[in-house]
Amino acid sequence: MSLSENIKDFGLDLGYSKVGITTADSFPSYIEDLKGRYDMYAWYIEGPSQPIKGADPRSVMPSAKSIIVVVYDYSKESFPEKLVGKIGRLYQARCSLTPRSRINGARRQLMREFLENKGCEVAQRLVVPDRLSGARAGIVTYGKNTFTFADGIGSFILMTAFIVDAELDYDEPTMGEECPPKCMACIDACPTGALYEPLKMNPLRCITYNCFMTQDGLPAGTTSYIPPDIRDKMGSWIHGCDICQEVCPRNQKRLKAKLPPNEFLVKVAEDFELIKLLNLTNEFYAKTVQPLMYNYIREKKYFQRNAAIALGNTGDPEFIPDLARAMMDSEELVRGYAAWALGKIGGGRAMEILEVSLARETSELARKEIEAALAVA
Ligand code: SF4
Ligand code: SF4
Structure with a gap:
């Protein structure tokens, strides 16, 4: 079995739903887009993630050859009614930036250790554009709402990218946007106008950004101030916003499915007010x-x-x-x-x-x- 197959099998065994591999070549269109919309993305560009460097992985890790992207499906269980509309599903699922002491962080760490045990050098703090990496690795396609969708799941997924120095077998990219041609439901539903055209979102108007990136002392002069016209549109959201994913026809199968509850979430939700x-x-x-x-x-x-x-x-x-x-x-x-x-x-x-x-x-x-x-x- 090749190293690439071995890596994919291990990722699936860990509970990831899809594993794809692409080269560590740079993402010039992403760099150009970020720089072109600097006024919207200064907080991110100047922040600790350093996305412009991450979009050119070899500028940080000259030995980088491949990007392994894994998809975690966080919508296999139901979400308590008491939390829906207040906390984004991604955060309810506790799978984003999870510490190693908790299950989703431990899963990420196991993947990293597996790669290291196979002799790979794995980048430590390199943040590559995960959605673009996933599309280039052939495991997701784009939606006009800027999210990526995995076949058979939808967009309630989290992608994690591992940058390694090993030459691997690369998957066929799936870079396209695959929405029904006339569908604009996400753009029409976005309450703040953050989604202003297909595949273009202004984070400064996005409810998710305003819930948690508006803190004093963050990069590029970010403060805790939320403009009143955005406050009005935040509705009951206090940590994230799922509206442009909830209205999406590509997510309806999963959203309407009868899913088992997550008992921990049920317990936490009981007390939430x-x-x-x-x-x-x-x-x-x-x-x-x-x-x-x-x-x-x-x-x-x-x-x-x-x-x-x-x-x-x-x-x-x-x-x-x-x-x-x-x-x-x-x-x-x-x-x-x-x-x-x-x-x-x-x-x-x-x-x-x-x-x-x-x-x-x-x-x-x-x-x-x-x-x-x-x-x-
Ligand atoms: S997350 Fe909410 S505010 Fe942000 S783009 Fe989507 S619908 Fe608009
Ligand atoms: S709501 Fe329609 S246009 Fe928006 S991402 Fe979903 S399918 Fe695409």
């Missing part, structure tokens, strides 16, 4: 938030901000007491976004709370939000 996320205790954070949303948001205040937005978007006065409590939070960010939510819900009680809060508020950020909320409440 947006009001608990807003007025976040250490216990709720450890027991319910971190097991699912461990990978991007580093400080509790960003979860609280997102919960405030989601509660404001319900428009439901039932949440006014919880938002009033959040107006006393020690974090100005939480007070500011709770004020926005009160303004969104509006009415006399919300106005009163905002006025009382303004009288004692000393933070400029929170004061601005309260004043803006009072103008619309």
Whole structure:
């Protein structure tokens, strides 16, 4: 059996649904596209992933010869109703950036160790464009929503790429976009206009980006500020957004299938409430938030901000007491976004709370939000 076949068998045995292999040649169109849309992607280009270098693997690892791409299907089990529409399925599935101490990180580590035991040098921190690598390795095709789709699964997949120094047998690329020609359902459904044309998405308008890349101190001057027109469109999403995948006909078979539950997820979901996320205790954070949303948001205040937005978007006065409590939070960010939510819900009680809060508020950020909320409440 060749090394390539051996690698593919091992990947499938580990639970990956597809394994493909391509060369470690660069991805010039990706580099050009990223540079051409620098205003949208500065946070990513300047961030720790260094995608421009990753798109030319040999610039970082001169010995690189091949990219092995594995597909993990994270939609084999059902997702609890209580979490759908709030947390993206990818995060509920705990398969993205998972530490080695948990099952999906351990699976990735086993694959790496297998390659090393076969004598391959495996790149350590090289982030190649995984969707493009997967298409060039013949295991996925593109959709107009910019996601990639695996045959028999759909787009609820995670791809991981391993860059190695071994010469392997390469698969036939499947670079095309394979949507029904007239379908534009994803672009029509995107609430923020982030998907602005087939295969083009502006991350700065994407709900997923706004849920967790808006944190102070990230590269390229990124801050915690979420523009009000995006807040309005975030609905109940607090960590990710699946809308452009949920509406997709290529995903309907899987979305409508009767799937078994994941018992861990069922248990976590039992306790999940947006009001608990807003007025976040250490216990709720450890027991319910971190097991699912461990990978991007580093400080509790960003979860609280997102919960405030989601509660404001319900428009439901039932949440006014919880938002009033959040107006006393020690974090100005939480007070500011709770004020926005009160303004969104509006009415006399919300106005009163905002006025009382303004009288004692000393933070400029929170004061601005309260004043803006009072103008619309
Ligand atoms: S994830 Fe949501 S906000 Fe982002 S492009 Fe898709 S539908 Fe639009
Ligand atoms: S919704 Fe339609 S256009 Fe968008 S990715 Fe799915 S099939 Fe393609």
